[in-house]
Amino acid sequence: MKSNKKISRLAKTLMEMCMHQTIPASTRRELIRARLLEQYAGIRLAVFQTRLGWVGLAWTTRGIIALNLPRATRAHALRDLQRAFPLATVVNAPPAIVRELREYAQGHRHRFDLPLDWSSLKPFQRAVLETAKQIPFGETRSYGWIAEQIGKPRAARAVGQALRSNPIPIILPCHRVVRGDGGLGGYAGGIALKRKLLTLEGAMLAS
Amino acid sequence: MRSIDERALLKRAQTSAAGFGELFDVAYDRIYAYAYRRVASREIAEDIAASVFEDALKNIRRVRWQGKPLIAWLYRLAVRRVADFYRQRQRDDSFDDLTLASRDNPSEAVERADEYAAVRRGLAKLNPRDREIIQLTFFDELDGATIAAMLGCSRNNVYVRLHRALEKLAKVVSNEIE
Secondary structure (H helix, E strand, O other), X not given: OOHHHHHHHHHHHHHHHHHHOOOOOOOOHHHXXXXXXXXXXXXXXXXXXXXXXXXXXXXXXXXXXXXXXXXXXXXXXXXXXXXXXXOOEEOOXXXXXXXXXXXXXXXXXXXXXXXXXXXXXXXXXXXXXXXXXOOOOOOOXXXXXXXXXXXXXXXHHHHHHHHHOOXXXXXXXXXXXXXXXXXXXXXXXXXXXXXXXXXXXXXXXXX | OOHHHHHHHHHXXXXXXXXXXXXXHHHHHHHHHHHHHHHOOHHHHHHHHHHHHXXXXXXXXXXXXXXXXXXXXXXXXXXXXXXXXXXXXXXXXXXXXXXXXXXXXXXOOHHHHHHHHHHHHHHHHOOHHHHHHHHHHHHOOOOHHHHHHHHOOOHXXXXXXXXXXXXXXXXXXXXXXX
């Protein structure tokens, strides 16, 4: 068969194959749409100072959706926040949130009573972070401990990943999760900050 | 999505949530299907489609109308997200338990099943660049202008690349059949 004929026959076959392909309907379409639109319209941002530095905060009507770790200046904190949520509006932070975070940074608050918006998290990450939330102020647990608590004892590495992408650090205390051998493990905000938070909580001695 | 409408659609998507919803409504199924064809899992394809629209939401204010199909921009974001998925999967053993569904399609016309299977095996043997242009044309059913905007080349170049890829595929398939 001549090359051009072969190609047109092949093209015909490919078109038929396309007609026969089945793609299962997306069952989460509406949920994904709703989340996106809410993200578009509903997110508010604020930055405020604490003893640890300038904290960036994003929240929806449901609760806090993201907290950016302390930065040295207001401009840095705001830039980080707007990079993640370019369409959201910057307003004043709700006083209750500011108060609780400032008290924590002074070492006076051991637990947070703030509503959180979990809607952007997948079930595995949510399970990991909800477990991390149970670790009391001033204590630490290992990655393996979290993996066991959520019934996936072999998933310590995946736990580490889920913690690293924690959108609401400090309030969801991923800094309290350390390596099983006593090493500090990683931290999205850097090891120095992890050490600082654990020292603030008395889980580590000041060096 | 006709280009004259698209310009207005981009504007609406940049200025209101409802406008962004409109963009989502015209494009989601296509982006989801694009991802599904490459990962063969509904859930993963949905995750990829969701992150494509999150990326779109983050960047939409920066998009300037250049007369190119808007969907091509979303496909470009999808290309990146699919590549991220495969990179992460290679690196990360926590994905080990993912079993990708077979790409074989039971509803194919039985009498042509052998030929389809030979074409599919042939596609798997092509280099990714050739395979992609065939997939974009025949399975994602994109037109030359959209593919050109997506790949950042001219429409002519798309046709040349497609023709060459088809030649290679025809050769692989006929070698296999003979």
